[in-house]
Amino acid sequence: MLIKTPDLIKPSEITDRQLYLNRRKFIRAGANLGIAGALLNTLTISGALAATKLSTVKNRDYSTDEELTPYDAITSYNNFYEFGTHKSDPSENAGKFQPQPWSVVVDGECMKPGTYSYEDIINPHQLEERIYRLRCVEAWSMVIPWVGIALADVLKRFEPTSEAKYVAFTTVMRPEEMPGLRRRVLDWPYREGLRIDEAMHPLTLLTVGLYGEVLPNQNGAPIRLVVPWKYGFKSIKSIVRIEFTRKQPKTSWNMSAPQEYGFYSNVNPEVDHPRWSQRKERRIGDFLKRETLMFNGYGEQVASLYRGMDLRKHY
Numbered sequence: 001m002l003i004k005t006p007d008l009i010k011p012s013e014i015t016d017r018q019l020y021l022n023r024r025k026f027i028r029a030g031a032n033l034g035i036a037g038a039l040l041n042t043l044t045i046s047g048a049l050a051a052t053k054l055s056t057v058k059n060r061d062y063s064t065d066e067e068l069t070p071y072d073a074i075t076s077y078n079n080f081y082e083f084g085t086h087k088s089d090p091s092e093n094a095g096k097f098q099p100q101p102w103s104v105v106v107d108g109e110c111m112k113p114g115t116y117s118y119e120d121i122i123n124p125h126q127l128e129e130r131i132y133r134l135r136c137v138e139a140w141s142m143v144i145p146w147v148g149i150a151l152a153d154v155l156k157r158f159e160p161t162s163e164a165k166y167v168a169f170t171t172v173m174r175p176e177e178m179p180g181l182r183r184r185v186l187d188w189p190y191r192e193g194l195r196i197d198e199a200m201h202p203l204t205l206l207t208v209g210l211y212g213e214v215l216p217n218q219n220g221a222p223i224r225l226v227v228p229w230k231y232g233f234k235s236i237k238s239i240v241r242i243e244f245t246r247k248q249p250k251t252s253w254n255m256s257a258p259q260e261y262g263f264y265s266n267v268n269p270e271v272d273h274p275r276w277s278q279r280k281e282r283r284i285g286d287f288l289k290r291e292t293l294m295f296n297g298y299g300e301q302v303a304s305l306y307r308g309m310d311l312r313k314h315y
């Protein structure tokens with residue numbers, strides 16, 4: 001099987017792959033224009049390294065069939081404040097970031113705490129493709145073909161105890177590679193958390209790729225969370241710590257503006273953000289707005305998690 005992580009690729013191969021991708025792009029363009037491949041060798045190698053292909057099985061049960069947001073939009077219109085607060089900052093500033101080698105500290109209420117490498121956590125044979133809607137709290141949305149593993153399958157291996165009521169996640173903090181950390185727009189490191197049943201829900205994905213290739217740095221390489229029924233900020237990027245806790249953990253946006261961002265942050269068109277409505281959203285690429293769906297359209301699967309809870313209070 002042809003699965004490689006970036007640290008296993010020799011520089012010679014990277015060059016070949018970049019050339020291959022450039023050629024593929026060029027051939028596509030050339031085919032339309034009716035020109036031959038004679039110019040191919042003059043192409044220059046530029047830009048970020050090409051991504052590595054991942055072999056996956058598509059999970060149709062957990063995929064929407066809506067039109068995919070183009071790769072270029074998903075990878076150039078980002079929120080990743082460690083690289084800057086403008087949507088174009090992450091793709092422009094994340095080139096220095098080193099996502100390999102990688103390790104994650106697992107601690108708190110579990111029987112198997114420790115420091116685990118990327119390879120310990122991600123079994124390439126378990127990778128699935130899942131096409132999810134992502135709804136940002138800023139009222140835009142995308143449809144993204146993620147590659148990942150159900151978070152539950154990863155967490156179970158650490159054997160959480162009965163005291164594990166929540167799971168807390170932390171993003172890496174590398175000022176040398178992440179220029180956005182210089183400004184204290186948030187109380188770094190970026191932190192997020194889920195209740196244990198949310199973390200164990202089969203829709204919750206530990207994500208390592210998109211469009212069948214490893215995650216670009218700006219999308220949270222090498223490991224990020226994706227929780228499709230919650231606002232995008234719950235989907236924490238570049239995770240270096242997973243802690244099982246008894247108490248509800250602190251989360252970055254809640255600490256920064258508690259009246260605007262709650263712990264749950266389920267997509268909810270009925271509960272406005274104090275400064276704007278959440279009733280509608282603009283799908284990136286669309287002209288007209290569309291209605292936002294309760295739980296981002298995943299209500300059938302997740303509504304039962306919140307039975308009996310006042311979702312205006314627990315926003």
Ligand SMILES: Nc1nc2c(c(=O)[nH]1)N[C@H]1C(S)=C(S)[C@@H](COP(=O)(O)O)O[C@H]1N2
Nearest residue numbers: 078079080081136171190232233235236237
């Ligand atoms: N560490 C970290 N994770 C983060 C963010 C961030 O600024 N830092 N932004 C969040 C927000 S607001 C959104 S909408 C999604 C965006 O993910 P994408 O850029 O892959 O679309 O990432 C989330 N995860």
Ligand SMILES: [Mo]
Nearest residue numbers: 136137232233
């Ligand atoms: Mo967001």
